[in-house]
Amino acid sequence: MRRVTWLLSLALLSGCAAEPAAAPVSPKRSADPRPRMEQIKADCMKQRGFKYLAYIKPARPEPDQSTYEAMKTYRQKYGFGVFAQYVYPQDPLSGSIETARKEVADDPNMALVGKLNDSQLDFYNKAKNNCAVKATKEVLHKEVDSVMDGLNLMRDAKEELEAAEIDGDPELISLASGLADCLVGKGRRVPSTKPMALAERGFTAFWDLTDTLRDKKSEGQPLEITPAQARPYLDREVKEALEDLECGKGFYTRYAPKHASIEARVWGEYGPLLGR
Template identity: 40%
Template structure:
């Protein structure tokens, strides 16, 4: 499994595909409506039919528990429960792998098209993937006006836009700056390392600290990481006993981070979620 060092954002996963040849598209209307995901899926199904492939229009539903949703939005008790078991979420999956599976928002096998594709020969699956990527790109452009070359490109553009808006809107917010500064001072008093007091940086500092530890393990294990793009590496194989030692330290750091940042997260995380959802809607919402 390849680990991507990207932004930790609230949003739906995208299913990967390949590029293909274009077809003519009608006039673009950038609506941003709630039914955009369904419209996109309907257009994808029609496009795939034109290419001789079966495709079922399908919009995934997020499968996130109420507690996890509350934690995403800065609820103190929900965050404390989450962090008491999983810390910042870096080493927990090595200790509780079954929990990680339960927390997946949705997976490719949930789609009715997973079985459709698996019934094809290898050559047909390759052609199917190319057609699907082309159809998704065309449908997205028709509904939203966004130009993407693949699902990976779409995710990259979404993350970049979210990062820009977080920086512009949240790092410049006087109240969030005040709360982030107070959080940083508190953490320094507990012996924590704080490189930046900017709100966006404060929200990520803990996870990034332990992510760096995991990356160091990955880059020094016996799994070659050569040939991968910058910032990517293969997940390391860490024995449960060793991972638990890391997780114990991570949990303590995450709880200290939460105690110092209780007021900050309550104000910051709902704003982050709002921005992420706004951008997701601009890109057609959470279509599959």
């Protein structure tokens, strides 16, 4: 979740909730709740003196990492998914700040928000949050205090399922031990041998590297780095990502579909709150 903190901040400050950059495409629903939720929000905003256009965000393209072959293809270009956003800022699969900004800008409500002064914007965002809470209760039958509260519930639900179905999976635990031994043998640091920690180890290591490159005054903001400056880091990341995948071929073959199932279930339950 750390890599999207600034993406969420950007979206929420602009009055538009967004899901984590790596979240899967929402599963198809027999009855999509989003049109009704958007209409409730529009009516609610009108009652509070604001114009709001019901808007459903287009599906965001997501990388296929469901099989070993698909994961290898992804990692050959994007590594663990950290520095690729700086090397390929216009690529929607990189999860870059540029694609996030474009998504926000495409929302027709942004033109309306742009006409508000600071005081009006504050009232607008509070009203929109309250209207989203109202729509969530009426349509999804979920009690949340805010959109951010919904994000926290989504995170907690995901972590609970991961602990039970991945860290609690005996076969994955056994496969994780082999992956850890292979990585240690190649001189890689392995802080934990739990399946989820191992699956996130590479991303976490390179995300922490961006923190060391970021000016302390820019904490919480996207790293300011050119594609040319980021390329050596991505090349290193790709090398280590492919090494990690080869060490854990058996592990990832079992992990990938289980984790994709968890994300789809969680996103299917909480995604409509975020407009997905």
